[in-house]
Amino acid sequence: MIKAEQKPFEEILEYLAPYNKILLSGCGACVTVCHAGGEKEGALLASALRMARQKTGKPLEILESTPARQCEPEFAQELSDTIGRVQAVLSVSCGVGVQTLARHFPATQIFPGVNTLFMGETVEHGVWEERCQACGDCILEKTAGICPIARCAKQLLNGPCGGSANGKCEIKRETDCAWQLIYDRSKSLGQLHRLTEIIPAKQWGVQSRDSGPRRIVREDLKV
Amino acid sequence: MSTFEPKIVAFCCEQSGLPAAEMAKTLKLKIPDNLELVPVPCSGRIETLYLLKALESGADGVVVFACYEENCRYLQGNVRLKGRVGYAKQIMAKIGLEQERLEIFHVATNSGVKFSEFLMQKADQLRLLGPNLGKIA
Amino acid sequence: MKSGSNLEKVFVNGHFAVTAELGPPKNNDVSVIQRKVDFLRGYVDAVNITDNQTAIVRMSSIATSAFVIQMGMEPVMQMVTRDRNRIAMQSDLFGATALGIKNIVCLTGDHHTFGNQVNAKNVHDLDSVQLINLVKTMRDEKTLMGGEEKFEGDIKLFIGGAANPFADPFEFRALRTAKKAAAGVDFIQTQCIYDMERFKEWMKMIRDLGVHEKVHIMAGITPLKSAGMARYMAKNVAGITIPDAIIDRMAKAAKGSEEGIKICVEQIQEVREIEGVHGVHIMAIEWEQMISKITEMAGLLPRPKVE
Ligand code: SF4
Numbered sequence: 001m002i003k004a005e006q007k008p009f010e011e012i013l014e015y016l017a018p019y020n021k022i023l024l025s026g027c028g029a030c031v032t033v034c035h036a037g038g039e040k041e042g043a044l045l046a047s048a049l050r051m052a053r054q055k056t057g058k059p060l061e062i063l064e065s066t067p068a069r070q071c072e073p074e075f076a077q078e079l080s081d082t083i084g085r086v087q088a089v090l091s092v093s094c095g096v097g098v099q100t101l102a103r104h105f106p107a108t109q110i111f112p113g114v115n116t117l118f119m120g121e122t123v124e125h126g127v128w129e130e131r132c133q134a135c136g137d138c139i140l141e142k143t144a145g146i147c148p149i150a151r152c153a154k155q156l157l158n159g160p161c162g163g164s165a166n167g168k169c170e171i172k173r174e175t176d177c178a179w180q181l182i183y184d185r186s187k188s189l190g191q192l193h194r195l196t197e198i199i200p201a202k203q204w205g206v207q208s209r210d211s212g213p214r215r216i217v218r219e220d221l222k223v
Numbered sequence: 224m225s226t227f228e229p230k231i232v233a234f235c236c237e238q239s240g241l242p243a244a245e246m247a248k249t250l251k252l253k254i255p256d257n258l259e260l261v262p263v264p265c266s267g268r269i270e271t272l273y274l275l276k277a278l279e280s281g282a283d284g285v286v287v288f289a290c291y292e293e294n295c296r297y298l299q300g301n302v303r304l305k306g307r308v309g310y311a312k313q314i315m316a317k318i319g320l321e322q323e324r325l326e327i328f329h330v331a332t333n334s335g336v337k338f339s340e341f342l343m344q345k346a347d348q349l350r351l352l353g354p355n356l357g358k359i360a
Numbered sequence: 361m362k363s364g365s366n367l368e369k370v371f372v373n374g375h376f377a378v379t380a381e382l383g384p385p386k387n388n389d390v391s392v393i394q395r396k397v398d399f400l401r402g403y404v405d406a407v408n409i410t411d412n413q414t415a416i417v418r419m420s421s422i423a424t425s426a427f428v429i430q431m432g433m434e435p436v437m438q439m440v441t442r443d444r445n446r447i448a449m450q451s452d453l454f455g456a457t458a459l460g461i462k463n464i465v466c467l468t469g470d471h472h473t474f475g476n477q478v479n480a481k482n483v484h485d486l487d488s489v490q491l492i493n494l495v496k497t498m499r500d501e502k503t504l505m506g507g508e509e510k511f512e513g514d515i516k517l518f519i520g521g522a523a524n525p526f527a528d529p530f531e532f533r534a535l536r537t538a539k540k541a542a543a544g545v546d547f548i549q550t551q552c553i554y555d556m557e558r559f560k561e562w563m564k565m566i567r568d569l570g571v572h573e574k575v576h577i578m579a580g581i582t583p584l585k586s587a588g589m590a591r592y593m594a595k596n597v598a599g600i601t602i603p604d605a606i607i608d609r610m611a612k613a614a615k616g617s618e619e620g621i622k623i624c625v626e627q628i629q630e631v632r633e634i635e636g637v638h639g640v641h642i643m644a645i646e647w648e649q650m651i652s653k654i655t656e657m658a659g660l661l662p663r664p665k666v667e
């Protein structure tokens with residue numbers, strides 16, 4: 001799922017400064033799971049913002065709402081009444097949700113309340129790690145199910161760099177070296193021979209974001 | 224301002240804080256005038272949001288009376304509480320609220336005296352700090 | 361001959377090759393290059409020109425290599441995949457060969473966060489194995505990457521790569537070098553060797569894979585200046601191991617720098633005896649003036665004149 005982190009409080013206060021009534025919109029999906037922008041985190045942020053503004057003598061009225069998935073038009077639409085009653089929206093959904101609101105409410109300023117960081121996995125309670133970069137042409141079958149594009153700091157496709165030591169990456173010593181993981185798992189799968197095959201250069205320019213924003217069209221689903 | 228009597232919200236765990244409060248009452252020990260007791264079945268039930276909401280809706284100080292750390296009836300409740308209080312304090316720092324406005328105090332069922340003494344001290348401390356400027360009264 | 365470079369000829373004629381390293385200036389001062397070239401000319405067969413090593417901005421390796429040629433020495437141009445995509449690299453390969461550069465070492469490069477441009481967007485369009493393959497394709501097929509159409513002219517390059525026998529996972533290290541061999545590398549320069557036992561073990565794996573018959577292995581050697589430097593490297597540089605015996609020897613020596621040179625000379629003599637090692641790559645970082653002494657003491661002089 002998408003992982004995000006709340007923006008610095010000061011930054012949020014700064015762009016809300018001109019307003020005295022806003023909607024704080026959370027999202028019931030990814031950002032709820034990573035405790036960045038679900039109902040709970042949204043309520044906490046709203047409470048903190050109210051108090052901070054109260055202290056400066058410029059009270060801020062905040063309405064709160066948390067659609068199930070802010071990135072789906074029908075849920076975003078649910079907000080239209082509330083949005084009609086406020087001057088601006090602070091959205092603590094991921095960057096996708098912010099844009100869904102922006103698309104549906106052309107006359108309303110929508111501010112991002114979180115920094116959207118990555119697509120990742122929960123490795124333990126309160127710890128999330130990046131796992132996929134949406135390269136558009138998955139090669140996990142070649143790398144024992146571990147992604148070197150998302151998890152190797154140099155995106156190496158043909159084995160570990162010279163800095164891999166004791167299982168850790170030289171760039172961040174608390175991070176596992178992706179190629180050590182690939183090696184270990186290939187070994188336990190009895191597939192070390194696969195690692196001797198050269199993985200050719202990726203076609204970034206065709207499949208990845210490098211070819212511009214991507215789009216999926218399923219004719220059978222269109223109405 | 225000389226008559227400022229801080230409002231204290233005290234969350235009391237039913238396994239320790241609440242009996243201590245009752246004992247203080249029975250013994251007619253001194254407690255601050257402007258005190259609101261909120262009983263909770265376990266301090267682990269207190270969400271970060273409750274702590275913040277208490278401050279937002281009028282408290283000058285928030286206290287949680289919880290069991291000693293190894294004594295939680297639900298094993299991990301007061302450990303969770305610690306994490307949440309820590310998180311609430313981080314948020315308070317961002318708002319610019321003094322850290323003294325939120326505190327955990329560990330008690331046992333028979334800590335009536337400690338209960339009273341702690342609250343009286345807390346009230347003095349809050350009187351010096353002055354009102355919580357973030358509250359929306 | 362693939363490139364006709366001096367380095368290639370030295371190997372082809374069966375000599376034990378010697379290369380050194382030259383770091384370009386952190387500005388556009390050509391006299392720095394001149395000074396370093398003057399220390400090295402005549403003592404080595406070719407000199408590696410680093411490409412913004414440790415991700416610190418320096419004069420480009422291509423421009424520095426061109427100056428080195430003007431100064432009468434043969435460069436080995438390093439090219440890292442960190443900063444350039446395949447368009448820029450192929451364009452630079454045309455330019456470099458037109459400037460008379462005949463050797464290249466293809467590397468991934470140190471991560472940009474180690475350097476002085478931590479906010480850069482790193483590229484990593486290709487990795488070093490893929491770059492090796494790209495250069496080979498340009499040289500042998502005369503086509504660009506993924507292209508059908510042949511271009512005019514020759515890309516005469518002797519293609520090098522790097523290997524680090526001291527990084528992990530150890531068992532993968534020789535396999536990775538074999539991959540570079542399969543991708544088309546002609547020679548390999550290793551990370552500096554202090555742990556001789558591990559290097560010998562790695563060389564055995566290289567021989568078992570038959571890589572030494574396809575590729576000239578050059579053992580990397582870095583003279584230690586002091587016990588302090590040895591300790592620092594052992595502790596802070598990922599992928600370098602320095603046995604305690606060497607650190608002790610440095611610490612006990614009356615003059616660390618002299619001991620460092622002595623150790624370095626012994627190491628050169630030792631690697632020379634290993635089957636499959638065809639040369640040494642001496643990386644005397646900001647200590648280029650010692651190359652003449654080291655090569656002399658190690659019996660590597662005079663350097664062969666090859667045609
Ligand atoms: S290979 Fe591409 S699609 Fe597959 S996990 Fe990695 S980045 Fe994601």
Ligand code: SF4
Pocket residue numbers: 151152153154155156159160161162163164165168169170171176177178179180
């Ligand atoms: S240490 Fe491993 S994960 Fe880190 S850059 Fe090198 S190969 Fe990639």
